[in-house]
Amino acid sequence: MIPRIRHLTTLENLSRECIERLLDRAITMRDASAHGTRKLDLLAGRTILNLFFEPSTRTRTSFELAARRLGADVINFDIGFSSTSKGEELFDTLHTLEAMHLDAIVVRHKVSGTPDELVRHAMSGVSVINAGDGNRAHxxxxxxxxxxxxxxxxxxxxxxxxxxxxxxxxxxxxxxxxxxxxxxxxxxxxxxxxxxxxxxxxxxxxxxxxxxxxxxxxxxxxxxxxxxxxxxxxxxxxxxxxxxxxxxxxxxxxxxxxxxxxxxxxxxxxxxxxxxxxxxxxxxxxxLEQVANGVFVRMAVLGEMLGR
Amino acid sequence: MIPRIRHLTTLENLSRECIERLLDRAITMRDASAHGTRKLDLLAGRTILNLFFEPSTRTRTSFELAARRLGADVINFDIGFSSTSKGEELFDTLHTLEAMHLDAIVVRHKVSGTPDELVRHAMSGVSVINAGDGNRAHxxxxxxxxxxxxxxxxxxxxxxxxxxxxxxxxxxxxxxxxxxxxxxxxxxxxxxxxxxxxxxxxxxxxxxxxxxxxxxxxxxxxxxxxxxxxxxxxxxxxxxxxxxxxxxxxxxxxxxxxxxxxxxxxxxxxxxxxxxxxxxxxxxxxxLEQVANGVFVRMAVLGEMLGR
Amino acid sequence: MIPRIRHLTTLENLSRECIERLLDRAITMRDASAHGTRKLDLLAGRTILNLFFEPSTRTRTSFELAARRLGADVINFDIGFSSTSKGEELFDTLHTLEAMHLDAIVVRHKVSGTPDELVRHAMSGVSVINAGDGNRAHxxxxxxxxxxxxxxxxxxxxxxxxxxxxxxxxxxxxxxxxxxxxxxxxxxxxxxxxxxxxxxxxxxxxxxxxxxxxxxxxxxxxxxxxxxxxxxxxxxxxxxxxxxxxxxxxxxxxxxxxxxxxxxxxxxxxxxxxxxxxxxxxxxxxxLEQVANGVFVRMAVLGEMLGR
Missing domain, CATH: 3.40.50.1370 (Aspartate/ornithine carbamoyltransferase)
Incomplete structure (x- = not known):
């Protein structure tokens, strides 16, 4: 029994079994959708926050759709993209969001390693999902x-x-x-x-x-x-x-x-x-299959992390 | 029996019967609201995306309220308004959104004819609603x-x-x-x-x-x-x-x-x-009656296009 | 029996009993959350609109979370922050929003007294909540x-x-x-x-x-x-x-x-x-306790104003 992932910052530290399980989950999501199930309630009552320091409407929208199809609420935390939020300022933002009892933070930042920094500084049970950090991982x-x-x-x-x-x-x-x-x-x-x-x-x-x-x-x-x-x-x-x-x-x-x-x-x-x-x-x-699979993969990741 | 409309880019190609049916539907929406029904679930599980290339908080908000009152999810796809997205770039955006399985796209664009271009290039069952294109139609x-x-x-x-x-x-x-x-x-x-x-x-x-x-x-x-x-x-x-x-x-x-x-x-x-x-x-x-009717008319249009 | 508040622009005109009742309500919200209740449906079918003329992601997010945890819909009305909307222009915006049948408007404005101006000009049953006006009140x-x-x-x-x-x-x-x-x-x-x-x-x-x-x-x-x-x-x-x-x-x-x-x-x-x-x-x-309490206090205020 492979333990559930709690954060996702890179694929390097995931086992082959874990990756395959996520892909299988994504297929389950796709099949439910193909059979007309428009919405699951796997994440009912959960709140996902998009924290994008680089603009990316496509990726943000894909995460937002994935979260909503699982019944979660989504908050777009619109920090100005001119913001260079880093170091203590970034961690204060993290701790503020944790204090508001969010379930997951989807983060994109131009500095490589930022999602791992957030994982290291997280104080509560919040999950961190990397939506792209610098040249490092997506x-x-x-x-x-x-x-x-x-x-x-x-x-x-x-x-x-x-x-x-x-x-x-x-x-x-x-x-x-x-x-x-x-x-x-x-x-x-x-x-x-x-x-x-x-x-x-x-x-x-x-x-x-x-x-x-x-x-x-x-x-x-x-x-x-x-x-x-x-x-x-x-x-x-x-x-x-x-x-x-x-x-x-x-x-x-x-x-x-x-x-x-x-x-x-x-x-x-x-x-x-x-x-x-x-x-x-x-x-x-x-x-376009990649785009469609993007929503299913993100549903799989969110479901694995936050589902009951 | 007049067939349902699938897209709405201009009123020119609608019959008098179709327009009257939409107005009657809007009155039904208004009456439900007046009798205290705050939310219908006609569009539960549906997702409407606002694709505004020109800023218009009022019209966007009116569409968003209409969609939510019918139980739909709403995604605001915030392309920068400086974007001149057109031609192939616009159609790639359309196809990307279609691949994400959206039900309707509400579009505003400064170039007349853009919504019809989207209809012509749409590959899936997505509905296109014109929220204003250039000097042409609203x-x-x-x-x-x-x-x-x-x-x-x-x-x-x-x-x-x-x-x-x-x-x-x-x-x-x-x-x-x-x-x-x-x-x-x-x-x-x-x-x-x-x-x-x-x-x-x-x-x-x-x-x-x-x-x-x-x-x-x-x-x-x-x-x-x-x-x-x-x-x-x-x-x-x-x-x-x-x-x-x-x-x-x-x-x-x-x-x-x-x-x-x-x-x-x-x-x-x-x-x-x-x-x-x-x-x-x-x-x-x-x-102000016009503003109130705007929400009811948009509920009618969305309900006609996407309702069961 | 102290009457419910309908607007909240400043604490100056609230009685000690009213303030204590709001604090007690906030504790009730916190306890429900601590016992695993992620979502209440006290405000199901209600719509709250955030009208921020000054940027404040933290406060806006706190209000948005509070509203959603009570089951309300939230609309972010993104007026450009360069807007100097005031006087008649501001009241026309207010009346437009009222005509759309919103239940509450959360407003932040750099001019002191703006929320009270909105209360004075409100024509319908909309509630106004001050999220910070100039140097005056929060x-x-x-x-x-x-x-x-x-x-x-x-x-x-x-x-x-x-x-x-x-x-x-x-x-x-x-x-x-x-x-x-x-x-x-x-x-x-x-x-x-x-x-x-x-x-x-x-x-x-x-x-x-x-x-x-x-x-x-x-x-x-x-x-x-x-x-x-x-x-x-x-x-x-x-x-x-x-x-x-x-x-x-x-x-x-x-x-x-x-x-x-x-x-x-x-x-x-x-x-x-x-x-x-x-x-x-x-x-x-x-x-960070302040941040957490911020969500509970806003739930208490919204629940008091709009709850059944």
């Missing part, structure tokens, strides 16, 4: 990505995944690698411009590529990362068109991947930069 | 205006309505004309400074006036439009006082209208510009 | 402060309280004095730099100090006020360190107070300016 994104892959390619031991783009600054890439590694993925390839690749020692189990034509070859899933446009300057690439030619996923490259290769992206997509419109909207695109 | 405002008139002047065939102000840029005026025309209003007069009047061919069934003294004569209802102050520059008028003298509704002009002429305004009012304070607050003012 | 803060003191020092006749800081600009200080006076507190001391002290005639029942070493002596409770940093310029003090040396609460000063002196602050605290970190986090600190 664990519910990692879960929804492996859930989406598992629905199409259940045997991870034979799976080759390529993650392409600005890996160095991507919390999505890190949480994907954590989840894929835990689930025993056959091969994980990381690809991007040299200046946007992480230190070679950070991902010892992954293969590093700079040539996307080689990285895509035979891949069962391609996870394309969003390019922050301000990062272009730090690459050797002159412009977005050049980036797309070298690292964009178009039909030619998709044809080099394994048959039926899953096309994935955490969104929002930059059409014509990371991905060709025809590929984003094509038959192999799983991008 | 259908729930049109409905609440004719509901307010019908409560006092049920026989539209004998009705003379004057709509006064910046007709050219007014989605309220357009939706009012659509609704009044469908319901067979006897005479519709449009009045305003020449530079703020629409092309003469746009409203063939309306009479056009530049002299408000003539336009108000014998009117059963006067709908005063809000003047966007930045429009003053494009008129031949030197200042707001001059606007009020020529196009404001004061007691003298109201006395020229038919006995008991209904005084209406979509709000928020500019006192002393479109309307004299004594008239806005006077016995003939229906402005 | 009645739920006053209630939560005396509730916190009462839990530890039930005999107010023998109580000495010191309120220290920018008393002149503090609505918290004023509401605390109102509540403490009504409940018969033995001695109320006000302390701060001369330039930040109110007119001597405003608080005839209080003792005025400029020397915090003298004011703290023998005090049973010390309420430290937040220093708005822009106020420093108007004092004779060169910087925040000098302020802390003269008016900050540190361990040395706390030792001069009565044994077990309650350390209080309305939050958010400026560590090292009003209060030493060791004191804010020490065994005598009641700051």
């Amino acid at each position: 664990p519910t994104q990692g879960l929804l990505d492996v859930l989406t892959i598992r629905q199409h390619r259940p045997d991870f031991s034979r799976l080759t995944v390529v993650i392409c783009g600005d890996v160095q600054h991507s919390r999505v890439a890190r949480s994907d690698v954590h989840a894929l590694t835990k689930l025993g993925a056959g091969e994980i390839r990381l690809c991007g411009p040299a200046s946007l690749m992480p230190d070679v020692n950070e991902f010892p189990s992954c293969k590093i590529y700079n040539d996307f034509d080689k990285a895509i070859e035979g891949a069962d899933a391609a996870i394309m990362l969003r390019l922050q446009k301000e990062r272009m300057a730090s690459t050797e690439l002159p412009d977005e068109a050049a980036y797309f030619r070298q690292y964009g996923l178009d039909s030619r490259r998709l044809a080099m991947a394994a048959k039926g290769c899953l096309v994935m992206h955490p969104g929002p997509i930059n059409r014509g930069i990371e991905i060709a419109p025809a590929v984003a909207d094509g038959a192999q695109s799983r991008i | 259908p729930t405002q049109g409905l609440l205006d004719v509901l307010t008139i019908r409560q006092h002047r049920p026989d539209f065939s004998r009705l003379t309505v004057v709509i006064c102000g910046d007709v050219q840029h007014s989605r309220v005026a357009r939706s009012d004309v659509h609704a009044l025309t469908k319901l067979g209003a006897g005479e519709i007069r449009l009045c305003g400074p020449a530079s703020l009047m629409p092309d003469v061919n746009e409203f063939p069934s309306c009479k056009i006036y530049n002299d408000f003294d003539k336009a108000i004569e014998g009117a059963d209802a006067a709908i005063m439009l809000r003047l966007q102050k930045e429009r003053m520059a494009s008129t031949e008028l030197p200042d707001e006082a001059a606007y009020f003298r020529q196009y404001g509704l004061d007691s003298r002009r109201l006395a020229m209208a038919a006995k008991g002429c209904l005084v209406m305004h979509p709000g928020p009012i500019n006192r002393g510009i479109e309307i004299a304070p004594a008239v806005a607050d006077g016995a003939q003012s229906r402005i | 009645p739920t803060q006053g209630l939560l402060d005396v509730l916190t003191i009462r839990q530890h020092r039930p005999d107010f006749s023998r109580l000495t309280v010191v309120i220290c800081g920018d008393v002149q600009h503090s609505r918290v200080a004023r509401s605390d004095v109102h509540a403490l006076t009504k409940l018969g507190a033995g001695e109320i001391r006000l302390c701060g730099p001369a330039s930040l002290m109110p007119d001597v005639n405003e608080f005839p029942s209080c003792k005025i100090y400029n020397d915090f070493d003298k004011a703290i002596e023998g005090a049973d409770a010390a309420i430290m006020l937040r220093l708005q940093k822009e106020r420093m310029a108007s004092t004779e003090l060169p910087d925040e360190a000098a302020y802390f040396r003269q008016y900050g609460l540190d361990s040395r000063r706390l030792a001069m107070a009565a044994k077990g002196c309650l350390v209080m602050h309305p939050g958010p605290i400026n560590r090292g300016i009003e209060i030493a970190p060791a004191v804010a986090d020490g065994a005598q600190s009641r700051i």
